[in-house]
Amino acid sequence: MSSPDVTAVVNLHRERETCVPTLRSLKAAAEYAEEQGLSVERLVLLDNADDRTRAVAQKILGDTPRYVESTAGDLGLARNRAANEAAGTYTCFLDGDDLWGFRWIARAFAAADAADTDAVWHPAANFVSGKMPHVYHHLGSEHRMFKSSRFRLHNGWTALSFAKTSIYREIPYPPNLLKSGFGYEDWSWNTETLRRGIPHRVVEGTSHYINKRESSLLTSSIHALPTRYHTLDWDALNV
Amino acid sequence: MFEVTDSERAHLRQAFMRGFYQRSVGTFTGPIPGLSGIPLFEHFFQHGLERNVSPTMFFDSAYYQSQLPQPIELPFILHFMRQGAAAGLKPHRLIDPAFIADQEGYTDRSTVLGWLNTDDGRAARTHPLFWGDYYLESNPDIEIPDTSALGHYLSHPFQLKQKSPREPNPFFTSRWYADHSSWDETDPTTPLEHFVAKGLLDDLSPTPLFDRSHYRDESGIGRGPEAPVSAYLHFMTEGLWNNISPHSMIDPEFMMSRFGDMLPPGQPAALYYLRTEHEQLLQPCPRFHPRGVHGFKIGENRQSDWRGHVLERYLMGDARGTRLEAPLMVKGDVYDELLAVGEIAPDYAVSFLEQADGLQRQNFNVFLDPRTRLLDMLDAEVPDGTKAIIAIPAFRHGGAELIASNIAKVFAEQSIPTVIMVTELAVTADLGWFPEGQPIVDLASMRKQLSMNPDDVVRVLGEFFLGVEPAVLVNVNSTVLWQTYKTYGLTLSQVMSLWTNLFCFDYDTNGFPVGYANQLVETIDYLDTILVDNQTFADLLCERFGFGGADAEKFTVSRTPMLAELETKSSFTIAEGARPQALWTGRFAPQKRPDFCYEVAALVPEVDFVMFGTGDQRPPESLENAIDAGVYDSFAGIAPWEYDLFFHTAAWEGLPVSIVEAAGAGLPVVAPLVGGIGEILDDGTGYPLAPDATPEEYAAAVRSCIADRTAAATRAAALRERVGHMHSWANFDQVVRSRIDALNAPRPGPFKRFTL
Structure with a gap:
């Protein structure tokens, strides 16, 4: 049996009913992709999840997905676990309080499949809710207006990326080491993939919906900086 | 008395304007012979020249006189030709010879008045705010070669009733300026002359297309005493050409992402938009579309490329009742996806759909962030392979510089590639204290240039230091480095060694100790080495803050070395009658x-x-x-x-x-x-x-x-x-070297430190 084209991962923790729209958006995107002829594996990564969240996921997605339990207690490490479990050629991530536009999986796959090189793919538009709702437009790393020094000061892309599963395995997310002043596992990962020459590209005509909560990990990382992979002693991390 | 050379006479003849001179003599208030019976130029040469009657509208005698520091005997126009032009004086408010040399390539400033009457000079940009080429192109009814652009502008006063005013540049709206300044039709000068004389100093905007507050934020020039007085002039000379947004409705980055490929070489996006807005239906920002302006029709009643002014009219309120197409920002497939999200999370989608037209748009903006520019500037100054950075607040003959230079000498003797960073006061001269080959990075000047607040500088420095990967940072009284230590000390100390040097407490008027030593409370955990020049102070700090154990061991007494080359007093006798x-x-x-x-x-x-x-x-x-x-x-x-x-x-x-x-x-x-x-x-x-x-x-x-x-x-x-x-130097050297030796020592934990 051949491997599925895409593994669609949703990372859940203790979102309970608040993750219902997220799960529905995953369902819609996966079904749309299947209508386009793709095979999509659904993978629900439950990291230190509670029963109620587990039950909500079961109710919305049924038995179709693979449910993987994790005790990582860290979003980056949970994504690593999912990448290691994924059967798809490609993997894409969704966090428990965000949404995908329904064309995301299909269009990202089409773009990646037609591309001349391996890349990390991002949606064109992000509708960011919160105190100041706004639309954040992604810019690809090969765009002439992309500036690496700007990227060092501002994370250019959200965590909800799409790439070959092998990339996520070869370049795992670092854990958040906020007690040591390093955080932003997605920014760190973006930095490292870029450093290794993997371009980040935008899938036109696609959108994500990001729920920006004031108490999110992002705001607790305010005085942290992105992790430099080459300064990490992965053996000492013991992850 | 004065003599005029043949070449000067020839140039004055080339610059001479008969009609203008005739009118000037008519209004001259002093005694002057009549015009009859003598050619006009000869009249000027024999009578007008010495009385400072101007032979050309391009030379404003009164304005020129106002630039002179003291009275002169030489006729003003001759003074301009012989000395003033080279010294940077201007013959007219709207004529800047240096600007002309830069823009038009005509570098002989002394003969610029005559050149303006030549074919080459007629369409010249004579001033950052007067674009002759634009003026002629946007007013094709003006007949060339009978007059020049500037001559036409100066001799055709603006009238409010004019339907299509003749403007000196694309970002000048005379009618708007009349409404927002003291200029009116009774003013003998043109709106642009008035603006150059007064509006610049009052930081006025002469057009609805330019929003001072928006631009100061977007460009990073800020509002402090160091900021440019006129945001508009900064925009016209720098911001426009660097695609910095002058108004929230003019977004160069958006435009470049939409039609960047169409831009002629060197043409900023905003200019291209204004030139073509009525033809190509391009958008200057996600929120505005020329099509949305009520009654607008492509190319209607337009005589040239530049006569659309759709956005300008919209912003002036001429187009009241305008309707913007909604939703302009959210359209196409993304709009479909947003609608689909409405079925999954209605509240979420509705909140965006309802305000789709007014949503703040953000993206990865490369132009507008001074922090990015500062990071670029620092990266350019610091060589690869730098292993030590010593930060000092200023670059003068002070205690901080002395201790920093001593540390720098030890680093140099140990062949440690070192950079000196000056953080608070701009470098004005070489001290001669630091070893040759150690770059001096003038962060203070960069901060001033970019008008950056300390928090932003700290943010950049945190990232910058991680990027440089030095083995050690040394802070000798730099305020911004202390802030960096407080903010990013935890992070930086994982991968590099943080040192500081402390002199003593200061005391406020109440006798309470103040000064950098108090920062130790928040930063002691991040510091490896605290250099002090005496044991008493180290003991005092440990006593006051309760530092013991490993923290106390961080204090290192590095006594300032005595000057080896100092001459020694040889006699203690005080001569009879001499005052001690x-x-x-x-x-x-x-x-x-x-x-x-x-x-x-x-x-x-x-x-x-x-x-x-x-x-x-x-x-x-x-x-x-x-x-x-x-x-x-x-x-x-x-x-x-x-x-x-x-x-x-x-x-x-x-x-x-x-x-x-x-x-x-x-x-x-x-x-x-x-x-x-x-x-x-x-x-x-x-x-x-x-x-x-x-x-x-x-x-x-x-x-x-x-x-x-x-x-x-x-x-x-x-x-x-x-x-x-x-x-002794030997003592100092030994103490600092003992701390250097510790830099390469392995440390427990998940991070690998940068080493020498």
């Missing part, structure tokens, strides 16, 4: 208590107290024996060995370099036992005084030092020997 000379050096500031010195001087009138240093509390003129000797560049430069004693009055100290240097010069020292002074000064090595000693006790010590020169010589020699041992 006491040397006082330091800042004329409360810490050093110069006023206390004045009190002592009043008690010891037979001794001259020669006082060197910077600061405001200068000696009173009424006190004849307290002599203000001005500032000094170096201790050796004031020949300390020629004085009879060194006198010190500070209220608090670390271990002042001046005392170390005075000891090195062989001077007997009279000083209070504050800070670490007691580590070198006692009854055997000088004339110590209690910290709370009275002026009378100081006076007695001075008299004792003067009265018994044999004892003074003995004590001075003992002090010199003690200081020579404790404050």
Whole structure:
């Protein structure tokens, strides 16, 4: 049996009913992709999840997905676990309080499949809710207006990326080491993939919906900086 | 009297405007012969020239005179041709010869008036705000070659009733300026002349297309006293060409992402938009579409490329009742997806759909962030392979620079690639203190140029230091480095060693200790090495803050080395009848208590107290024996060995370099036992005084030092020997090297440190 084209991962923790729209958006995107002829594996990564969240996921997605339990207690490490479990050629991530536009999986796959090189793919538009709702437009790393020094000061892309599963395995997310002043596992990962020459590209005509909560990990990382992979002693991390 | 050369006469003839001169003579108020019976140019040459009657509308005699620092006898226009042009004077408010040379390539400033009458000069951009080429192109009814663009503009006053005003540049709207300034139709000058004379100084905007507040934020020029007075002029000379947004409705980055490929080389997006908005239906920002303006039709009633003015009219309110197409920002497939999300999370989608037209748009903007620019500037200045960065607040002859230069010398001797970073006050001259080959990075100037607040600088420095990967950062009194240590010390200390140097506490008017040492409470965990120049201060800090164990071991006493090349006092005898000379050096500031010195001087009138240093509390003129000797560049430069004693009055100290240097010069020292002074000064090595000693006790010590020169010589020699041992270069070098040796030592934890 051949491997599925895409593994669609949703990372859940203790979102309970608040993750219902997220799960529905995953369902819609996966079904749309299947209508386009793709095979999509659904993978629900439950990291230190509670029963109620587990039950909500079961109710919305049924038995179709693979449910993987994790005790990582860290979003980056949970994504690593999912990448290691994924059967798809490609993997894409969704966090428990965000949404995908329904064309995301299909269009990202089409773009990646037609591309001349391996890349990390991002949606064109992000509708960011919160105190100041706004639309954040992604810019690809090969765009002439992309500036690496700007990227060092501002994370250019959200965590909800799409790439070959092998990339996520070869370049795992670092854990958040906020007690040591390093955080932003997605920014760190973006930095490292870029450093290794993997371009980040935008899938036109696609959108994500990001729920920006004031108490999110992002705001607790305010005085942290992105992790430099080459300064990490992965053996000492013991992850 | 003056003589005119043939070439000058030829140039004046080329510049001469018959009609203008005729009118000028008609309005001239002084006595001048009539025009009849003599060619007009000859009349000018024989009569008008010496009376400063202008031969051309491009030379404004009154304006030119206003630029002269003092009266001159030479006719103004000749002065301009011979000296003024080269000196940067302008013949007219709207003619800037230097700008013309830069823009048009006509570099002979002295003959620029005649050149403006040539075919090449007729369409010239004569000033950053007057674009002759634009003026002619946007007014194709003007007949060339009968007149030049500037000549036409100056001689055709703007009238409010004009349907299509002739504007000097695409970002100038005379009608708007008339509504927002003191200019009106009765003004004898054009709107642009009025704006250049007054509007620039008042930071006015002459067009609805330019929003000062928006631009100051977007460009990063800010609003402080260092910021450009006129945001508009900054935009026209720099921002426009760097695609910085002048208004929230003009978004160059958006435009470049939409039609960047269509831009002619060198043409900013905003200009291209204004030129073509009525033809190509391009959008200047996601929120505005020319199509959305009520009644707008492509190309209607337009005579040239530049006559659309759709956005301009919209912003002026001419197009009231305008309707913007909604939703402009959210459209196409993304709009479909947003609608689909409405079925999954209705509240979520509705909140976006309802305000889709007014949503703030963000993206990865490369132009507008001064932090990015600062990071680029720093990266460009710091060589690859830099292993040490030493930060100091300024670059002058001070204690911080001295200790930093000593550390830098040790680093240089150890072949550690080192960069000196000046953080607070811009570098103005080379100190000559730092080893050759160590780059001086003037962060202070960069901050000033970018008008950045300290928080943003700290943010950049955190990332910058991680990128440079030095083994060690050394902070010697840099405020912004202390802030960086507080904000990112936890992060940086995982991968590099953080050092600091502390001198002493300062004390506020209530007597409470203030100063950088207080920062230790928040940063001690991140620091590896705390250099202090005396043990007393280290003990005081450990006592005050309760530092013990590993924290206490971070304190490293690195005594400032004595100047090796200093000449030594050879004779202690005071010549018969000569007035004894006491040397006082330091800042004329409360810490050093110069006023206390004045009190002592009043008690010891037979001794001259020669006082060197910077600061405001200068000696009173009424006190004849307290002599203000001005500032000094170096201790050796004031020949300390020629004085009879060194006198010190500070209220608090670390271990002042001046005392170390005075000891090195062989001077007997009279000083209070504050800070670490007691580590070198006692009854055997000088004339110590209690910290709370009275002026009378100081006076007695001075008299004792003067009265018994044999004892003074003995004590001075003992002090010199003690200081020579404790404050030797070898000692300092050994102490700093011991800390350097620790840099490559492995540390537990998940991070690999940058090493030498």
